[in-house]
Amino acid sequence: MDFLQPTTWAEALEAKAAHPDAVAVAGGTDVMVGINFGHLRPSLLMDLTRVEDLQEWSIEDGAVRLGAGVSYARVIAELGTQLPGLAMASRTIGSPQIRNRGTVGGNLATASPAGDAHPALLAADAQVEVASVRGSRRIPVPDFYTGVKRNAMDADELITAVLVVPPSGPQQYSKIGTRNAMVISVAAFGLALHPDRRAVGTGIGSAAPTPRRAPAAEQFLADELTGTGLWESRAELPAATAGRFGELVADAASPIDDVRGSARYRLHALSVMACRALTWAWADYRTDTGKEV
Numbered sequence: 001m002d003f004l005q006p007t008t009w010a011e012a013l014e015a016k017a018a019h020p021d022a023v024a025v026a027g028g029t030d031v032m033v034g035i036n037f038g039h040l041r042p043s044l045l046m047d048l049t050r051v052e053d054l055q056e057w058s059i060e061d062g063a064v065r066l067g068a069g070v071s072y073a074r075v076i077a078e079l080g081t082q083l084p085g086l087a088m089a090s091r092t093i094g095s096p097q098i099r100n101r102g103t104v105g106g107n108l109a110t111a112s113p114a115g116d117a118h119p120a121l122l123a124a125d126a127q128v129e130v131a132s133v134r135g136s137r138r139i140p141v142p143d144f145y146t147g148v149k150r151n152a153m154d155a156d157e158l159i160t161a162v163l164v165v166p167p168s169g170p171q172q173y174s175k176i177g178t179r180n181a182m183v184i185s186v187a188a189f190g191l192a193l194h195p196d197r198r199a200v201g202t203g204i205g206s207a208a209p210t211p212r213r214a215p216a217a218e219q220f221l222a223d224e225l226t227g228t229g230l231w232e233s234r235a236e237l238p239a240a241t242a243g244r245f246g247e248l249v250a251d252a253a254s255p256i257d258d259v260r261g262s263a264r265y266r267l268h269a270l271s272v273m274a275c276r277a278l279t280w281a282w283a284d285y286r287t288d289t290g291k292e293v
């Protein structure tokens, strides 16, 4: 197995153009598992950890530009205010060791339906920036997932960053697994309220071939909050609204039975998680009266 170690982004892109089969390594928490179990036998590995551009985050045109190589530990420590949903999701990932190594870029490229970053990125309307020697492009995150562990990148492309606009309202993340740590989710749900544009964002994990949104649930809740004047009044949310929202989220899923859980359980779990996440987010919204919307 050969090993490349570019130190600049330009070098990395040139290497990927010359060797489209090269397997990138960021934290290695997916790649090394694949190699250790014999599922992955790359002839060429490309370590991206020395490319500084990938290890940083910044604010660009009002959005957080999160370098693909930023670890979950740093998202939690440094971006809890700007990216609360992603930080919540990051806290549920693996163990401290995995959170120190694992990156959002790696989670995206693996594109597992169970990846924990995805529901939070979907709810927050994130964009994935990918690049090659041919140039760069931004992909809205729902379009990035093209199948089970498949993504929209071309063979010569790498992920540069994820762009996420900091929220104007509360965000929540909820995950069900067999225990609280070191577990792949049985089902997961991310929620973002966007009061500035009277919109709602959702993300479903582990309950469809790809991470996906629940558009009917988003539209229902946005219409309810607008039609009843709740965005402005911040009055109590009717329990029936939260319950219906949960049902519509579950309707958007298409889970399978597998070793982690049955399809029926996943649907039930999703409706409960969505209802609870909305209740928590609404409680946050009601107390956060400092923000004019």
Ligand SMILES: Cc1cc2nc3c(=O)[nH]c(=O)nc-3n(C[C@H](O)[C@H](O)[C@H](O)COP(=O)(O)OP(=O)(O)OC[C@H]3O[C@@H](n4cnc5c(N)ncnc54)[C@H](O)[C@@H]3O)c2cc1C
Pocket (backbone or CB within 6 Å): 023, 024, 025, 026, 027, 028, 029, 030, 031, 032, 033, 048, 054, 068, 069, 092, 093, 094, 095, 098, 101, 102, 103, 104, 105, 106, 107, 108, 109, 110, 114, 115, 116, 117, 157, 158, 159, 160, 182, 183, 184, 185
């Ligand atoms: C014990 C354990 C527990 C785990 N728990 C969880 C969990 O709770 N939730 C969860 O979601 N995941 C979990 N994972 C999976 C893993 O940690 C995550 O998917 C993590 O985000 C992968 O990031 P990484 O940087 O380690 O990726 P790597 O292993 O380095 O790479 C993963 C994939 O991304 C590609 N890649 C990396 N960077 C780039 C880039 N810049 N451009 C293009 N492609 C790139 C690689 O080629 C590879 O295909 C766990 C893994 C282990 C071993």
